[in-house]
Amino acid sequence: MMSGTIVIKNGYVFDPLNEVNGDKMDIFIKDGKVVKELSGSEMKDAKEIDANGKTVMPGGVDSHSHIAGAKVNVGRMMRPEDSYKWARGKTPLTHSGSGYTVPSVYMEGYEYSQMGYTTVFEAAVPPMEARHTHEEMRSIPMLDMGGYLVLGNNWFMMRYLKDGDIDRAAAYVAWMMRTHKTYGIKCVNPAGVENWGWGKNISSLDETNIHFEITPREIIDGLTEINEMLGMPMSMHLHANNLGHPGCFETTKESLKLSRSVKAKQNMGVEWADTKMDLKRDQSVYLTHMQFNAFAGTSWRDFESGVKPLADYINNTDHVVIDSGCVPFGEATCMTGDGPSIHDVAVLTGSKWSNTDVEMECGAGVCPFTYLKSNPVHSTQWAMGLECLLLIDDPWKTIMTTDSPNGGPFTKYPLVMSWLMSEASREQTFSECHKWANDRSTLGGVDREMSMYDIAILTRANTAKTIGMAHRKGSFGAGADGDVTIYDIDPTKVDTRDFDNLIQKFSTAEYTIKDGNVVCHNGEITLVPDRRTYYVDVDVKDADEKDMLKDVQEWFRYYSLGFKHYPTPEKYLVNPTVIKVNAEK
Amino acid sequence: MAEVILTLNTGIDIKVEADLVTPDMFAGKNKSEIESLLVWQGPKQYPLSDFFDVEGEAGSSAEDTSIVVKGDVSRVKRIGEKMTAGKITIEGSVSMHVGTEMEGGEILVKGDADSWAGMEMKGGLLHITGNVKDHVGCAYRGKWLGMSGGRIVIDGNAMNNLGGGISGGEIIVGGNVGHYCGIRKNGGLIVVKGDAIRAVAAEMTAGTMVIGGHIEGFSPGFEYETNESDLTFDDLECPGEYMKFARDYAIAKKPKGIFYVNQDANRDL
Numbered sequence: 001m002m003s004g005t006i007v008i009k010n011g012y013v014f015d016p017l018n019e020v021n022g023d024k025m026d027i028f029i030k031d032g033k034v035v036k037e038l039s040g041s042e043m044k045d046a047k048e049i050d051a052n053g054k055t056v057m058p059g060g061v062d063s064h065s066h067i068a069g070a071k072v073n074v075g076r077m078m079r080p081e082d083s084y085k086w087a088r089g090k091t092p093l094t095h096s097g098s099g100y101t102v103p104s105v106y107m108e109g110y111e112y113s114q115m116g117y118t119t120v121f122e123a124a125v126p127p128m129e130a131r132h133t134h135e136e137m138r139s140i141p142m143l144d145m146g147g148y149l150v151l152g153n154n155w156f157m158m159r160y161l162k163d164g165d166i167d168r169a170a171a172y173v174a175w176m177m178r179t180h181k182t183y184g185i186k187c188v189n190p191a192g193v194e195n196w197g198w199g200k201n202i203s204s205l206d207e208t209n210i211h212f213e214i215t216p217r218e219i220i221d222g223l224t225e226i227n228e229m230l231g232m233p234m235s236m237h238l239h240a241n242n243l244g245h246p247g248c249f250e251t252t253k254e255s256l257k258l259s260r261s262v263k264a265k266q267n268m269g270v271e272w273a274d275t276k277m278d279l280k281r282d283q284s285v286y287l288t289h290m291q292f293n294a295f296a297g298t299s300w301r302d303f304e305s306g307v308k309p310l311a312d313y314i315n316n317t318d319h320v321v322i323d324s325g326c327v328p329f330g331e332a333t334c335m336t337g338d339g340p341s342i343h344d345v346a347v348l349t350g351s352k353w354s355n356t357d358v359e360m361e362c363g364a365g366v367c368p369f370t371y372l373k374s375n376p377v378h379s380t381q382w383a384m385g386l387e388c389l390l391l392i393d394d395p396w397k398t399i400m401t402t403d404s405p406n407g408g409p410f411t412k413y414p415l416v417m418s419w420l421m422s423e424a425s426r427e428q429t430f431s432e433c434h435k436w437a438n439d440r441s442t443l444g445g446v447d448r449e450m451s452m453y454d455i456a457i458l459t460r461a462n463t464a465k466t467i468g469m470a471h472r473k474g475s476f477g478a479g480a481d482g483d484v485t486i487y488d489i490d491p492t493k494v495d496t497r498d499f500d501n502l503i504q505k506f507s508t509a510e511y512t513i514k515d516g517n518v519v520c521h522n523g524e525i526t527l528v529p530d531r532r533t534y535y536v537d538v539d540v541k542d543a544d545e546k547d548m549l550k551d552v553q554e555w556f557r558y559y560s561l562g563f564k565h566y567p568t569p570e571k572y573l574v575n576p577t578v579i580k581v582n583a584e585k
Numbered sequence: 586m587a588e589v590i591l592t593l594n595t596g597i598d599i600k601v602e603a604d605l606v607t608p609d610m611f612a613g614k615n616k617s618e619i620e621s622l623l624v625w626q627g628p629k630q631y632p633l634s635d636f637f638d639v640e641g642e643a644g645s646s647a648e649d650t651s652i653v654v655k656g657d658v659s660r661v662k663r664i665g666e667k668m669t670a671g672k673i674t675i676e677g678s679v680s681m682h683v684g685t686e687m688e689g690g691e692i693l694v695k696g697d698a699d700s701w702a703g704m705e706m707k708g709g710l711l712h713i714t715g716n717v718k719d720h721v722g723c724a725y726r727g728k729w730l731g732m733s734g735g736r737i738v739i740d741g742n743a744m745n746n747l748g749g750g751i752s753g754g755e756i757i758v759g760g761n762v763g764h765y766c767g768i769r770k771n772g773g774l775i776v777v778k779g780d781a782i783r784a785v786a787a788e789m790t791a792g793t794m795v796i797g798g799h800i801e802g803f804s805p806g807f808e809y810e811t812n813e814s815d816l817t818f819d820d821l822e823c824p825g826e827y828m829k830f831a832r833d834y835a836i837a838k839k840p841k842g843i844f845y846v847n848q849d850a851n852r853d854l
Contacts, residue, residue, distance in 0.1 A: 078727070079727050080725070080726045080727040081724075081725050081726060081727035081728035082727070084725050084726075090628070352727075
């Protein structure tokens, strides 16, 4: 039998990028890539799976999850209790592992694969921790990966943007992506994290920060402009200011408005899968964990959901895509580059807390958290996460996440899917949690129930499209990677009142197929496949790069490590896969 | 009540994880079914009969099942873990985690127990006639919520971190305790008839603590309220004159909880 060649027969296929909505059809994969058909002799050598009466989707793609790097590891170290009761044994094929909200690297790969995911992007890579992040990513089995570089409080970046030197700033971004083998621009609490070095934060878009005297507005503007100037695969990935504070939705709305007139301009030298829909991204800003950025009210006493006004704004424009940051209740570990917001969480809960200042680049914090159904604020947050996905009408503007492990671990995605698909499931949770969930949000009045097609958009098609991976992920277009999830769900007979069954079926895919090979079958890992790490190689003018490098080398004396030790060599990556950017002039 | 007798039949090098030795797991099983239950030893699993001779058979439910463990099981861990009913009698000393997370029923240890006895226990009775080591009724490392219900009785002494993070239930120690007794206590009752060493009830936010002996290094954050004599807590009596302290102000903003200290044994306070 040929490795990577497989036919999936008679399944109900959900492939939104090809506008296939539950049609009964066969999927052919040859040598790891989707093809239109196989020849008679190829069919003889191909593995065949009968998916009659089952749901077939492209492999799951997670565009925002914290699963590799320094802060994840700090979470593991400070939470022995997280591992004690959640462990898996070694098998002839797999490693042992442990951890519920912050699993060990092997466990992360296996658990994602069991749910049908094949691609996951790490949400925040501090430049100085890139090497550590890659060391973890190369140990995470089962998944294609990449990471976003944290640049919103970087000293060089802030200096260039303050001086209005966009060309050198762009050259710096390009050089940093190549140096750290990363994929996109992440901007966390711009200007505010730098202030946290002095025990302060920033609370509005026009407040200047200490020393650099730059405002969040200038940083967001600058990074968005550079992002589209270079033609990056994904939009600028924004974690807005003021996160986690009552009233922050206003700041978020102002921040989103900044990129309203910016046109998305992807410029990638890649082979595109053949699909019905245009695979190029439409949006110029990708707002992450919207729920945490959508708090309304003025204090915890009059706290309420601010999702509605944000959703209204997003419904009336076309430049924003969001991921939700849902809260499925239970154990979580808050971790973010937004140091001051994590400090607030630690003070609020009295929980243990870790804080890091990453020299001239950024910061981070970690704090365990338990979301309780009895707690009014937590219950409202549960409702808000779902509002983010249900109040925004066009599913192509939304992505389902839990900001894992901030709202809860990624293993709870099936629970979130059940709430999206079933009003009965939401009613059940309303009846178990604090009444604020109903009183302080609009979720109770929402009767929308998502279809399988919507779920495929939120967890595959739009995730891939948003981060610029749709050329090979998230569809069954010819030329796409042969990644498939088969759920044992008959989509023609879904009973949304039987949501426990949905949760169970989404938790354990019947088959997870990666590059045309079955890697997981009914929860059991059957093959540890090859995988790739994606990063961008951005072309900029030689002269700009030369000028920029002169500056960087001069300023580098303030770093605690030597310039030549700064880059992460390719040998730290498993199957480094370069995406050429800005090559077409 | 049907009785199953387990008699150790071998020496043990790597400690055995016997979390399957509970009335819940044995219930409804005959001798050979019990013999073939698999327990972990290091990275491998073996049938229970590799370590124990089994006599008798279990009752139809956990309530109807009594287990008697004979021989030196001081290298057998996790006996009675998560049990909900029935009885276990251990005729000798036992290793770590006896009665960890137990929810009901009764465990009697006729000897000493190692650390983590009754860790995060939720209900039932754990009675140890000898001494115990650290972390009795405590939260697991990194966690702040320990025992939440049930009763632990220790006739001898206990070492450090007894009742760490306890939020409910009772621990009664006949002898002395080591350091950090009742640290981060947020509920429940701890009564120590003997002496204690430093940081007793430190960071307490709720619950009741009684020390009948001398405290070496009394925590400075407590506020003296009044004297009370001859304390009683349901079936438990603590005769003598006690100084009543309240609230450790060292950390918590709004602390609660009561801390009784025997006056005669602590004239230095």
